[in-house]
Amino acid sequence: MLSKRSQTLGESLTLAITALANDLKAKGEDVLSFSAGEPDFDTPQIIKEAAIKAIEQGCGKYTAVAGLPSVLEAVQFKLKNDNGLSYETSEIITNVGAKHSLFECIQCLVEEGDEVIIPVPFWVSYPEMVKYSGAKPIFVYTDEKNGFKMTADELKNAITSKTKILMLNSPSNPVGSVYTKDELKALAKVLEGTNIIVLSDEMYEKLCYDDFKFHAFASVSEDALKRTVTINGLSKCAAMPGWRFGYMASKNKELNAAVKRLQGQSTSNICSITQHAATAALLGKANEDVEKMRIEFQKRRDKACELLSKIDTISFYKPEGAFYLFINISKLQKDSMKFCQQLLEQKKVAVVPGVGFGMDGYFRFSYATSMDNIIKGIERISDFIQNYKA
Ligand SMILES: Cc1ncc(COP(=O)(O)O)c(C=O)c1O
Structure with a gap:
């Protein structure tokens, strides 16, 4: 059945x-x-107030599939301000949580015969999303002493002619380790000259401790920017898990168009109230x-x-x-x-x-x-x- x-x-x-x-x-x-x-x-209260105001002002209509211009501009601002990344608003799509961003990207990018590299331990949903697309998860076992962060050599050894995606997550779930800029640069170097797309899951970005600094994968080189889909959301870092807000930003025009088609034929836009609340969070109000x-x-x-x-x-x-x-x-x-x-x-x-x-x-x-x-x-x-x- x-x-x-x-x-x-x-x-x-x-x-x-x-x-x-x-x-x-x-x-x-x-x-x-x-x-x-x-x-x-x-x-945070200020985010709730933005939502209440939006409801009172009658925000309950459909929006464009990728999101309202105001929320796309807010994501654009956040990526520039926090991560030094320049994206056009046309390169940004809001989704029903980062889980949805990841799901849509994977479904649009891979199919049977393709391989997706996943460092272990991984966030529970990665292999399931990959299997659902028909592609094969390739698990890379990493070293505990190194916080289970994948090294350049481990990545090099896992790449084949079938590799299409690398899943990267920093700060990571379940370990909480954060890749340094040099570690990211070393991974980016291995990818140069390949067509591999990096899905960089940056959900826990603002939760870094002591002197550890977060670095977006797309920020480490021009080449990394071109091949990366920067994926983020507000569930963890703005305490908004139930609001379901995620986004993706990518220079890959074909992928962006495909995700918009998939989303347009499935969920349409994300909740319009959430878009207004998220705008407040992305502009740094909380x-x-x-x-x-x-x-x-x-x-x-x-x-x-x-x-x-x-x-x-x-x-x-x-x-x-x-x-x-x-x-x-x-x-x-x-x-x-x-x-x-x-x-x-x-x-x-x-x-x-x-x-x-x-x-x-x-x-x-x-x-x-x-x-x-x-x-x-x-x-x-x-x-x-x-x-x-x-
Ligand atoms: C690593 C990681 N990525 C993505 C998500 C999905 O977050 P959301 O769909 O709530 O934005 C989670 C949530 O647990 C996560 O831990």
């Missing part, structure tokens, strides 16, 4: 674990959840709130790292960005699903098994929750691990 394509799609493990934890909570269990992929902060959120995340990261480093059977890479820790439990248990189920059942702590990110023997701990929860949760994890029998 179903198409072969739709049968290849797996369920999102992150959403599944969150649902399970919510079920237990609804039954009155004292569950502490560290599975969230979204900030626990509310959307920057103070975003900075407060970033500072709070940094404090939580520091606390979580301090407490977790006291458990000597586990290890982790101290993240430079995002709001996750990717914790190595392979000395205790290779089967991450089993470990996470036991942890949820026995200690009522929800974390996401590494297998969902392509790496068993790990789990992802999200610190997008209160400091109190983090302290209590790590106490429970520590207790669980001390008495752990595989």
